[in-house]
Amino acid sequence: MRLNICELLGEMRGDSMDNNEYQLATFAGGCFWCMVKPFEGLPGIINVVVGYTGGNLENPTYEDVCTKKTGHFEAVQITFDPVQFPYTRLLEIYWRQIDPTNPTGQFSDQGQPYRTAIFYHNEEQKAQALQAKEILSKSGRFKDSIVTEILPAKMFYVAEEYHQKYHSKFPLRYGVYRQGSGRDAFIKGHWEQKNEQDSLVEDSKENDKKREKKSKG
Template identity: 50%
Template sequence: MLKQWIFTGLLGISLSACAQHGNDKVPKDMNNIPNNIKTETATFGGGCFWCTEAQLQQLQGVLKVESGFSGGTVPNPSYEAVCTGETGHAEVVQVTYDPSKLTYAELLQAFWTSHDPTQLNRQGNDVGTQYRSVIFYHNEEQHKEAEFYKKKLQESGAYTDPIVTEIAPFTKFYKAEDYHQNYYANNGSQPYCMFVIRPKLEKFKKVFKEHLKQQ
């Protein structure tokens, strides 16, 4: 918990859940973005995309989260192909958000909170380059912010090990198969959801409890 609050202090910002258990559910507006809202896009890889999706879609200002693949050389890859680790792709989430309610810097905070950025090419028992920690920036402003906050986070001493998050230009996003979308919301009773995703989500919700969507 201390790591998250150290990073919050570094940013100097204030931010303006999804299983079918208790009151957790996918926010109703997740797939209905009004045409009059100006949106921006962010792309992150933080291990298994099911985990990252379940966390980031809870935040105020996040309008849509899609699970997919990016950073590799194989066009239109399948999940099975990416799992081999031979496509070069990482499991990522593509986030559509309202910059008037949520800044890119705030999303970076949430991204680094959502996983362990010191683990190289893995998250827990999920091992391989497809599970690497990575930020795919969409413009130079995102690039500068990602590099700046990565450096500040490392200098803060929040982590004793080096932060290995890759920062690379965005090229192409390939949406994963339909059964991967809103995976935790639709499969909350599965063992992976119960014992891996749910603890991460609950920890995330405690850190950002004042900044979650109204359920």
């Protein structure tokens, strides 16, 4: 039996999560194997787990989700310290991992579980996600419309253990899959070969400055 991530963290900490300390961020970006490494190990990132969210079946298994009939997204849920690593920076990393213009999936994986979405846990996250999406839409970086959904967070079910930190457990398989999926080529073509210091990045940094100023004031 799997616990939802809030229950899991409560057991690990011995109490409920303190909203004044760590926060949660939940992102769907296609195959969840590829969405862990970009966040893992960064200062202020406490934990990254993969799982299923947004669906209509309790305690889904990987096999259930793969039927593409449960409504779930493959997603990552990140526990982070907003003082060390603000949510705007998480958004900045997230957008660079996906094709936000594809409404049916990501790269070689198509269907409901592989669609992109940002699941917000509070109104501040919602506002920041919507703002980042609007800025990216107006940046001209992509020819097609940005279709990544901004949705309220729902129950998150932690995936089976063999899916956790897949890139570390099976580095060869992970590397072959990632390259073959077309994800890396897309990222290189849309970010690494273009000016990365666009309005989305600059706006994110400006928001961080305002946040720091507000906390000091």
